[in-house]
Amino acid sequence: RYRTPHTPFPHAQYLSNGHLVSVVTNAGGGHILAGEMALTRVRRDATCDQGSAFIYLRDVWSGEVWSAAYQPTRTEPDDYHVTFAPDRATFRRRDGTMATHLDITVSIEDNVEVRRLTVTNHGARLREIDVTSYMEVVLGTPEGDLSHPAFGKLFVETEYLAASAALMCHRRMRDPDERPLWAVHVVSLEGRSQGPVEWESDRLAFLGRGHDPSDAVAMDGRALSGTTGNVLDPILSLRQRIRVAPGSAVRLCFSTGMAADRDTALALAHKYRDPASATRA
Numbered sequence: 001r002y003r004t005p006h007t008p009f010p011h012a013q014y015l016s017n018g019h020l021v022s023v024v025t026n027a028g029g030g031h032i033l034a035g036e037m038a039l040t041r042v043r044r045d046a047t048c049d050q051g052s053a054f055i056y057l058r059d060v061w062s063g064e065v066w067s068a069a070y071q072p073t074r075t076e077p078d079d080y081h082v083t084f085a086p087d088r089a090t091f092r093r094r095d096g097t098m099a100t101h102l103d104i105t106v107s108i109e110d111n112v113e114v115r116r117l118t119v120t121n122h123g124a125r126l127r128e129i130d131v132t133s134y135m136e137v138v139l140g141t142p143e144g145d146l147s148h149p150a151f152g153k154l155f156v157e158t159e160y161l162a163a164s165a166a167l168m169c170h171r172r173m174r175d176p177d178e179r180p181l182w183a184v185h186v187v188s189l190e191g192r193s194q195g196p197v198e199w200e201s202d203r204l205a206f207l208g209r210g211h212d213p214s215d216a217v218a219m220d221g222r223a224l225s226g227t228t229g230n231v232l233d234p235i236l237s238l239r240q241r242i243r244v245a246p247g248s249a250v251r252l253c254f255s256t257g258m259a260a261d262r263d264t265a266l267a268l269a270h271k272y273r274d275p276a277s278a279t280r281a
Contacts (some may be wrong), residue, residue: 010049013084015104020111020258024089024104025049026082028069032113033142034258037095039183040135042142050213052136055102055117055254056080058219060128060241065219066095068102068117072134072213098244107281109266112257114281119251121244128243132224133254134213135236136203139171139181156234158201160226165197166269167228167236170262181258181264185236188275189252194241198224203233253278 010025018037023030029051032039041052053067067073069091070080079094091102100101101118138145140152151203158169162214166186173180187197200218205225208217212270216226242250255272271277 005069011084013098013108015089016115017106017108017111020106020113022104022106022113023271025051025071026084027051028067028071028091032256034111036141037136037181037258038140038145039141039256039258041138041145042163043146052106053115053256054134054213055115056130056132056134056216056219057098057100057119058130058132058221063070063221064095067099067210068115074214078107094122096122098127098129100256105281109130109251109281110257110271111259112255112256112268112272112281113279114253114254114272116251116278118249119244120249121246124246126245128241130239130241131134131252132218132239133185133187133237134216135185135256136204137169137183137234137236139169139183139210139258153233154230154239157230157235158228158236160199160201160228161269164269164273165238165242166273167201167238168262168265168269169234169236170265180260181261182260182262183236183258184269184272184273185238185254186269187238187240187243187252187254188273188278189240189250190275191242191250194243198225198239200224200237200239201234202227203235206235206237207280218237251275255281 015022021033029049031182077093082094083090088105099120103116170182
């Protein structure tokens with residue numbers, strides 16, 4: 001258990017089902033691997049601990065922004081606890097009257113990482129929160145992405161699945177011997193939503209020119225652009241607005257998986273759109 005989010009050398013937890021591996025640090029950094037392939041960007045840096053998979057929260061009325069872990073906003077919480085167990089990593093933090101509980105695990109049934117977030121309102125007034133995910137997708141080897149990041153990004157194509165409220169992407173094959181790779185990112189909510197799901201797959205549109213994940217322009221109150229297709233720098237980002245009454249809690253899950261073909265990716269999107277599937281994981 002780690003009480004402080006900011007340490008000189010981050011501690012890491014490896015969650016795996018034998019194929020998919022989610023690496024999570026106590027500050028909320030890390031990445032997702034599937035065998036020798038990287039689903040999200042791998043940048044092993046003990047000093048910055050940047051990571052490539054995050055969840056943001058933004059108060060709709062006040063404009064206050066924070067994250068479910070210390071990364072990427074790096075705002076100091078009022079209370080912060082991280083627990084690494086064999087089957088999950090748990091992040092508990094409190095910011096004013098709002099508390100979040102984030103569980104990260106890897107399904108033993110599918111090649112899917114599940115991030116289950118519970119938002120609790122300990123205050124005396126109603127709160128509306130925009131919850132936004134952010135995944136820097138690679139779908140290639142970490143070495144190839146590190147050597148030629150701009151070139152590798154050109155072959156990733158994204159699309160939005162309205163029926164499942166999911167983003168899906170695949171890497172276009174450059175060689176007949178290449179193995180096809182598909183990734184899917186889906187949000188599920190327990191209870192009634194306060195608006196439609198928004199999505200973004202263009203990293204530049206999300207972060208803004210000259211910005212990084214710690215101060216993304218997408219968190220300034222603007223809606224996500226809904227860009228998909230052949231973007232120059234792909235990400236997977238979904239946003240769901242929730243309403244949390246005083247003394248109550250709302251739970252939602254972001255699931256990210258990898259598949260070898262489109263049909264399997266569609267099946268994962270449909271399955272993990274159901275909150276019961278994330279709970280089962």
